[in-house]
Amino acid sequence: xxxxxxxxxxxxxxxxxxxxxxxxxxxxxxxxxxxxxxxxxxxxxxxxxxxxxxxxxxxxxxxxxxxxxxxxxxxxxxxxxxxxxxxxxxxxxxxxxxxxxxxxxxxxxxxxxxxxxxxxxxxxxxxxxxxxxxxxxxxxxxxxxxxxxxxxxxxxxxxxxxxxxxxxxxxxxxxxxxxxxxxxxxxxxxxxxxxxxxxxxxxxxxxxxxxxxxxxxxxxxxxxxxxxxxxxxxxxxxxxxxxxxxxxxxxxxxxxxxxxxxxxxxxxxxxxxxxxxxxxxxxxxxxxxxxxxxxxxxxxxxxxxxxxxxxxxxxxxxxxxxxxxxxxxxxxxxxxxxxxxxxxxxxxxxxxxxxxxxxxx
Numbered sequence: 628x629x630x631x632x633x634x635x636x637x638x639x640x641x642x643x644x645x646x647x648x649x650x651x652x653x654x655x656x657x658x659x660x661x662x663x664x665x666x667x668x669x670x671x672x673x674x675x676x677x678x679x680x681x682x683x684x685x686x687x688x689x690x691x692x693x694x695x696x697x698x699x700x701x702x703x704x705x706x707x708x709x710x711x712x713x714x715x716x717x718x719x720x721x722x723x724x725x726x727x728x729x730x731x732x733x734x735x736x737x738x739x740x741x742x743x744x745x746x747x748x749x750x751x752x753x754x755x756x757x758x759x760x761x762x763x764x765x766x767x768x769x770x771x772x773x774x775x776x777x778x779x780x781x782x783x784x785x786x787x788x789x790x791x792x793x794x795x796x797x798x799x800x801x802x803x804x805x806x807x808x809x810x811x812x813x814x815x816x817x818x819x820x821x822x823x824x825x826x827x828x829x830x831x832x833x834x835x836x837x838x839x840x841x842x843x844x845x846x847x848x849x850x851x852x853x854x855x856x857x858x859x860x861x862x863x864x865x866x867x868x869x870x871x872x873x874x875x876x877x878x879x880x881x882x883x884x885x886x887x888x889x890x891x892x893x894x895x896x897x898x899x900x901x902x903x904x905x906x907x908x909x910x911x912x913x914x915x916x917x918x919x920x921x922x923x924x925x926x927x928x929x930x931x932x933x934x935x936x937x938x939x940x941x942x943x944x945x946x947x948x949x950x951x952x953x954x955x956x957x958x959x960x961x962x963x964x965x966x967x968x969x970x971x972x973x974x975x976x977x978x979x980x981x982x983x984x985x986x987x988x
Contacts, residue, residue, distance in 0.1 A: 648675060648683050653692060653706070653714070661696075661703045690750050709746035715970050718958050726878060731965035735882045739967055740894045740915065748907050748969060753977060757906050760984045764944040768988045779988045780836065785809075786947035788828035791931050794953045797821050823860050828928070831856040835936045842936045844900045845912075847892045847921075853936070854922055854929045863924045867892070872920055876957065879964040881920035891919045905941040909934045910976050914963050927960065944988070946979045 655670050656662060662670070664684060668677050675683070684704060687693040692714060694707045707713075721729075749757070768776055789797075789804040799807065799821055803814040808829050813822045831853055835841065842849050847867070855865050871883030882888050895915045902908045916930035935945040948956070959971035 648679070649687065649692075651675070652680065652683055652687065653710075656693065656704055657706050657710075660705055663700070663703055665700075667704070689752070691747050707746070708742055709748075712742065712746065712967055712969050713748070714968065716962060716966070716968050718955065718962065718971055721962060722958055726876065729878075729965060731877070731879060732967060733878055733880060735880075735887075735891070735919075736967055737891075739918075740891065740898055743911055743915075744898045744901070748910060748973065749904075753973075754904075754906065757977065757980060760981055761943055764984045764988060765942075767984075768944075771988060776988065780945075783945060783947045783983065783987045784829060784832045784836075786949040787832065787931070787935070787945070788825050790948045790951060791828055791928055792821070792824045794948075794951070794956055795824070795928060797824055799825060820861060827857045827859050827861070828932075830859070831932050832935070835932065835939055839936075839940045841940075842933060843940050845896045845933070845937075847889065847896065850892070850896075850916065850921075850929065850933060853932050854925055857928050857932065858922075858925050861925075864922070867921050868923045870923075872923060874920065874964065877961050877964055879961075881918070888919065888921050892921055895919065899937075905937065905943050906976075906980075909937040909943075910969075910973060912937055913976065914960070914969060914972055917960055918964060944980065944984050946976070946983050947987070948975075948979050949986070950982055951975060951979060 651671060651674055652667060655667055659666070659670065664677075664681055667684075668675065668680050671680070684693065688695060690713065691707055691709045694705045696703050696705070771779070785805050785808050786801070788808060789799065789801045792799065792804075799814055799817060803817070804825055806812045807814065807822055807825055813819075834853075834856060841852075851866050858865065867885055867888050869885045872881060874881070882891060895911075898915075899908050899912055902911070913930050913934040916933060917927045920926050922929065931946075931948065938945050955971075956975060959975055962968050962971050
């Protein structure tokens with residue numbers, strides 16, 4: 628009789644996906660804060676075996692989706708402050724709703740930067756993967772001569788200039804970009820601004836490579852310098868904007884007050900300068916510079932260059948973003964703007980770090 632109950636229970640658990648189990652548990656704790664594992668199990672009735680629940684709770688703690696207090700039988704579980712930030716979201720499902728049908732955080736979240744300073748944006752497993760890849764990069768690059776390494780870095784810089792520009796609507800192909808950046812040959816049928824955008828990317832990257840410590844420590848002035856290089860001859864206002872801006876594809880509205888924008892940028896710089904983990908620093912620069920939207924244009928371009936500057940300054944492998952689908956990238960950023968959820972752009976970051984380590988050097 629006992630054996631039959633165990634088998635039935637296991638079959639019931641196997642029928643539920645990991646996502647289903649996690650959602651059940653998180654939903655219960657959200658509605659019943661500060662509960663024990665036994666109370667969760669009793670509350671979910673026949674949904675999960677107790678041993679399965681305990682494993683799931685440990686995984687949710689590792690993913691930073693839950694916090695706990697107490698020890699042993701006195702342990703109580705709570706939704707973590709990072710829950711909305713780190714809860715995995717299906718992009719396709721999220722964007723099935725049109726812009727005006729999505730329930731979003733329409734205004735700038737003034738507590739977001741301080742929250743990011745108190746959470747681990749990467750799980751232990753994600754950091755293990757990134758650190759393993761970085762070790763692989765260190766070993767591979769150490770076997771190259773300086774000229775061989777520079778050649779690979781040049782290839783990555785061309786790829787990044789192309790992809791970063793493509794994300795912003797530039798129509799140059801990769802081959803046309805290579806011809807432009809190497810031989811200064813413009814492509815037929817393309818605008819002058821498209822060529823300028825690509826050349827500016829390369830100039831900004833060259834500046835970072837030649838001055839790796841430029842962004843250490845990071846400051847508004849140093850971010851503005853990178854932005855100025857990227858916007859050269861593109862008829863874009865330099866430095867912190869003094870008027871409001873809108874973002875295509877979302878109803879999120881960034882700050883429109885210059886003082887508040889500077890305050891947010893200062894808070895971001897202080898946060899990043901205080902972080903020890905290079906990967907967290909690079910990822911947060913990528914999302915926060917884009918989120919604050921301090922400039923009238925070129926925010927995401929600036930964010931991608933600063934992200935790479937942080938990696939290069941720490942002797943880490945830079946990212947080319949070459950295999951990113953521009954639509955997926957934009958959706959990932961919109962998700963961060965609208966829900967302050969970092970999971971989609973974090974996946975892109977991790978995947979592109981892996982691609983860069985394995986694809987270059």
